[in-house]
Amino acid sequence: MLTCTYIEKGKFALTEKPKPKIQHERDAVVRVTLASICSSDLHIKHGSVPRAVEGVTVGHEMVGVVEEVGSAVTNVKPGDRVTVNVETFCGECFFCKRGYVNNCTDKNGGWALGCRIDGGQAEYVRVPFADCGLNKIPDCVTDRQALFVGDVLATGFWAARISEITKDDTVLIIGAGPTGICTLLCVMLKCPKQIIVCEKDESRIRFIREHYPNVLTVTPDKCLEFVREKSGQRGADVVLEVAGADTTFRLAWECARPNGLVTVVALYDSAQTLPLPDMYGKNLTFKTGGVDGCDCDETLRLIAEGKIDTEPLITHTYPLEEIEEAYRIFENREDGVIKIAVECGTTDKS
Ligand SMILES: [Zn+2]
Numbered sequence: 001m002l003t004c005t006y007i008e009k010g011k012f013a014l015t016e017k018p019k020p021k022i023q024h025e026r027d028a029v030v031r032v033t034l035a036s037i038c039s040s041d042l043h044i045k046h047g048s049v050p051r052a053v054e055g056v057t058v059g060h061e062m063v064g065v066v067e068e069v070g071s072a073v074t075n076v077k078p079g080d081r082v083t084v085n086v087e088t089f090c091g092e093c094f095f096c097k098r099g100y101v102n103n104c105t106d107k108n109g110g111w112a113l114g115c116r117i118d119g120g121q122a123e124y125v126r127v128p129f130a131d132c133g134l135n136k137i138p139d140c141v142t143d144r145q146a147l148f149v150g151d152v153l154a155t156g157f158w159a160a161r162i163s164e165i166t167k168d169d170t171v172l173i174i175g176a177g178p179t180g181i182c183t184l185l186c187v188m189l190k191c192p193k194q195i196i197v198c199e200k201d202e203s204r205i206r207f208i209r210e211h212y213p214n215v216l217t218v219t220p221d222k223c224l225e226f227v228r229e230k231s232g233q234r235g236a237d238v239v240l241e242v243a244g245a246d247t248t249f250r251l252a253w254e255c256a257r258p259n260g261l262v263t264v265v266a267l268y269d270s271a272q273t274l275p276l277p278d279m280y281g282k283n284l285t286f287k288t289g290g291v292d293g294c295d296c297d298e299t300l301r302l303i304a305e306g307k308i309d310t311e312p313l314i315t316h317t318y319p320l321e322e323i324e325e326a327y328r329i330f331e332n333r334e335d336g337v338i339k340i341a342v343e344c345g346t347t348d349k350s
């Protein structure tokens, strides 16, 4: 079968590999229908994910149809349409039992698919702990509507869930990339008084204005002043930092009001400083990232009810055979790209 493989630092290539088999009684093999490209895939390509294994099939955001299950799998069966979770988790350890699945202590736990074990930019993928990692897609939800449930939407949903947002709040979201937009969609479900999105890219600001006209937008250079003006000079009650740029961590806590909450969703390339003397007396609460992707049934239900719609994020669609061109567009942010759907079921339809 065809796979997109991490060859070495700086290089992904389409390669042929054997179709995966069940290796453990809790495994499932999924025939991938749609996959997507995530910025974490680019981090692997650039060599900034030390745990990523050369030769691994990349891709950790996909939907498909269950092809085969191990003997201990009970929640899904062959023929079920499913979303695949970015995180591998056992469901049984101390952290899993408390919903902190990102910290699953199983040796295969955490971000394994498309990093340490073969992922889903391929025609088939083996999913460990299939009862935890697969969620059935309701009949009324299409593959395209469900594509982001296991990764970027899971992140946005988790970020909004832990941010203690109330109806009186002014919420600032820094960054309107795919994860930022998913975060916005989930923050909107909490109905805060006002939402401000800070983004430097003009085409992304346009996207927000077109699709979510009630959301205020601002560029980073004017952000602090704008947030103060919109909040009676207090600052934002809740800030979600999704951008991960050099200056956005500082911007996040500067824009938060005293006793406010800052949720750091972003993954930074370098260490950030917490200049405690500068923020003394602000009495902030920080929450930091690493999605617990255990709300996928709930997000699928919200999609089925029409309350979350991530389909507009899919700006481009390519067949798996042309994934190298898809990567080029995504990496260079050409043509207003937000997310790319990769059709994986094209080469062998029989
Ligand atoms: Zn990802």
Ligand SMILES: [Zn+2]
Pocket (backbone or CB within 6 Å): 089, 090, 091, 092, 093, 094, 095, 096, 097, 103, 104, 105, 106, 109
């Ligand atoms: Zn666990």
